[in-house]
Amino acid sequence: MLLNLFLFYLCLTILYSGTSCQDTSKYIKKVESILSDLKLSELNHSEIQYESCNLVTIGKNIYGNGFLKLDSIAAVNFFKMKEKAAADSIEFRILSAYRSFEHQKQIINRKLNSGQSIDNILKENTLPGYSEHHTGYAIDFLEDNKNYLSVNFENTKTFKWLSKNANNYGFYMSYSKNNNHGIMYEPWHWMFKNNVD
């Protein structure tokens, strides 16, 4: 019942919220400025990830001091998936979902300030403007007793469950072993693919 009410609320949110809330050319300028600051010239517009305009809260973060958010369309499917997982005795623990351009910039800057090279940072993180987390469609899942992401996630019941069931709800693992994005294997990172658009 509660889930149905929530889904109804989400549908209203989707109906009454505009989809063109973002100024694309301004956003691309922000990305270009980061690339120029870092002396990186390559810019592939097709790989830019835009920030969600329709965020909804999906729960508190693991620290209990903030909220996790997803794009409303991904959230509807996430809640359906979560309900089925719970019926199979799987309880999701999530480290992060939506991340803004500014948040991604802070992550990169913190690592640069700690002395890491940009080449090394980009093996684990994407540049602001390129993270799938901007879209509000991506989720990073955690192991039961850990508060950090690890390849060991592939040995968990949650990973096995996701591998078998997540596709039914539109969620896919983005960075499999030896993926062609140049990003390390990330068994914890699952992205909703909206087949409607």
Ligand SMILES: [Zn+2]
């Ligand atoms: Zn991720």
